[in-house]
Amino acid sequence: MALANAVNAHVQENEITMLSFGTTYDSLFLDSLAVISRKIEDNLSSLDHILVSNGLLENRLDSIRFLVQERMSYFLASINEYEGPEAYLDYIIENRKANYLRFGKRIRSLTDSIVEDQHELLGQQERGVFANLTALTIVLLVITAIGLATGWFNLLSLATYQRAQKESDQQIQAYQEKLKLQIDQLNQTNHELEQFAYVASHDLQEPLRKITAFNDLLQDQYKDTIEGEGKLYLDRMAHAAKRMRRLITDLLEYSRAGRLTADREPLDLNTLLEEVLDDLSLQIDEQYATIHRDPLPMIDGHYSDWRTVFQNLLSNALKFRKKDTSPIISIRCEKADSRLAKERVYHFDPDRNYYHLQVTDNGIGFNTDYSDKIFTIFQRLHGKDEYEGTGIGLAICKKIVERYDGVIYANSEPGKGTTFHLLFAGT
Helix, strand or coil, X not given: CHHHHHHHHHHHHHHHHXXXXXXXXXXXXXXXXXXXXXXXXXXXXXXXXHCCCCHHHHHHHHHHHHHHHHHHHHHHHHHHHCCCHHHHHHHHHHHHHHHXXXXXXXXXXHHHHHHHHHHHHHHHHHHHHCCCHHHHHHHHHHHHHXXXXXXXXXHHHHHHHHHXXXXXXXXXXXXXXXXHHHHHHHHHHHHHHHHHHHHHHHHHHHHHHHHXXXXXXXXXXXXCCCCCHHHHXXXXXXXXXXXXXXXXXXXXXXXXXXXXXXXXXXXXXXXXXXXXXXXXXXXXXXXXXEEEECCCCEEEECHHHHHHHHHHHHHHHHHCCCCCCCCEEEEEEEEXXXXXXXXXXXXXXXXXXXXXXXXXXXXXXXXXXXXXXXXCCCCCCCCCCCCCCCCCHHHHHHHHHHHCCCEEEEEECCCXXXXXXXXXXXX
């Protein structure tokens, strides 16, 4: 009976240690779990030898052993599934009661039944040995003492568990408050940076217009007198001013990307794609490009946001083509695999339907080491003389898609084309 109670106590200690790991994410508790598991197995092995003649109790011991192993497997699987202290802490808060009912309560029930059966068996044996009232009284006193010890031990274990749970709740609350403060500060910083980018870009427009206007006046009024290097300098100035205007325009677009505050409306991505392809029809015809496309879903969104996303992705597919090779662009869309969406989407909502949009080309591709760099503002993999552009387009796409609680990423290989993946929620 003491061994059965010890198993029960170690199981409770096991739950407390798992809860402590979820609160602290400290690997030292994993070592403690290994020690506790060995203690449980040692106690069960001892009970195996004691109860070898009782088939019913052996079945219960097997059930306890299975539940203990299953609990550890479930715990290890949850660590792999919910990586990082924040995700695992949320999982612990949400599932600790369910885990107790699923494992701890069932193990407690089995150990209690073993204790009860042993009490009964002990009573029968001692009633057969002691035939007088004095012996029976001694047996009752012994049983009572064991019951009191068991109750006291269980009460002590429960008090320990409740104290650890209270401390855990306090730590969780403090961590959540700290996390909320950091999120608020980060949002405020992002807002200030966006405002700065918008104002700075807007204020740069006026002096740039003057530079361009004076350059045009010089070339128009003095074109016959300015020769040689002077004309070359003016041409370079005009080219630089044009590029700066493009940078300012893209920067303004980046600062505004995804900032629309009006209510989102049902948006047919098929109609939107048709309009983007129509705008790019001249480039498509000149390059003899082939476009393959799937039917696209309805979503809740803003027209300008998603038009910008498709415009940038298709323009890049046409721009970064291989020499002497006509572009082939595939636009595929299907319901997203739930495991992929859960793995990739940061704010994943299991109650929403997610779509997986893929834009694939047969262009020059790039090294996968740069898969994250291409979505950073002003980051380019090629010189501006080789391919025009400012390096903002994909950063704008990323910003818009993330504002819709989605994600965008790319797979590529040099010389074998690129596939852009978008995961986002439908209506």
